[in-house]
Amino acid sequence: MLYSNANLDAGQWELWEYNFASGEKKFLYAWRTQVAISKDGQQIAFQQLSLTNRDDIGIWIMNNDYSNPHRVLPGGLYPSFSPGGDRLAVMGNMEIYIVNSDSSGLRFLGPGEYPAWSPTDNRIAFRNCFGGDCGIWITDADAGGRTRLTTGGSDGQPAWSPNGQKITFISEEEGNFEIYVMNADGSGRKRLTNRPASDGLPVWSPDGNWIAWRSDDGGSWGIWVMRPDGSNQRRLFDAPVLPVWFFEKMAWRQ
Structure with a gap:
């Protein structure tokens, strides 16, 4: 798993890697955050930050070996x-854009916010308020149009299951903030977490058998896992965040 970790002493975000088999955590890079992994596992997208060089700032892609x-x-x-790894959905200024992975074709x-591209087709889930109708929506990356899935004003951070049949999201x-799951058509909404804490940024395992998320349960931020039905919840390790944590999503790979 790749995740953002806050170095509170340095006041910076860092990109780390967690190995589920060994339990080892490994520092990778400073100022790389908001990671995404292509369906085939061969590409990693991330947001690059910099305090010294404007030419470094933006959305980047690297190979799965970080080259x-x-x-x-x-x-x-x-x-x-x-799904093909040849395009990205990104957000900026409360708007969503599509761009080819070679930097061409920006449109x-x-x-909207929190774009999440379905791993199986052209659907993109996102959060927005159209005419005051807030919630999670779905659009087609090419055909456009939109369908509202939820009606919660605080609903956000949608994340698809690997088979494209379920969507997790957060709601206040x-x-x-708690984690919820629903069918991809908006039916079958179910609350997965229930604690006096902030729970957010859910991500599915590649086999669809687990969901990881961030929580400040117990007074300190960490990364947790559970089954898709909400069972077997447990904390894996501490993972501090800076005050603005809503976009610091994780990515899970084989």
Whole structure:
């Protein structure tokens, strides 16, 4: 798993790797965050930050062995790969854009946040408020149009199951952020976490058998895992965050 970790002493985000088999955590890079992995596992997209060089800032892609990093866009947040790995959905200024992985073909898709491209087709889930109708929506990356899946004003951070049949998301409808799951058509909504803490940034394992997420349960931030039905919840390790954590998603690979 790749995840963002806050170095509180340095005041910076860092990209780390966690090995589920060994339990080892490994520091990779400073100022690389918001990671996404292509469906075939061969590409990693991330947001590059910099305090000294504007030419470093933006959305980048590198190989799965961390070689050949190259900038795709000079800005943007929250990258998400298309199923073929040849395109990215990104957000910026409350808008969603599509761009080819070679930096060509940038185009505006529509207003929204937290784009999540289905691993099986052209559907992109996202959060937005159209005419005050807030919630999770779905659009087609090429054909456009939109379908509303949820009606919660705080619903966000959608994440697809590997088979494209389920979507996890967060909602603050009961007083604090919790993790929910629903069918990809918006039916079957179910709450998965229930604790007096902030729970967010869910991500599915590649085999669909686990969901990882961040939580500050117990007063400190960490990364947790559970089954897709909400059972077997447990904390894996501490993972501090900076105050702005809503876009620091993780990516799980084989």
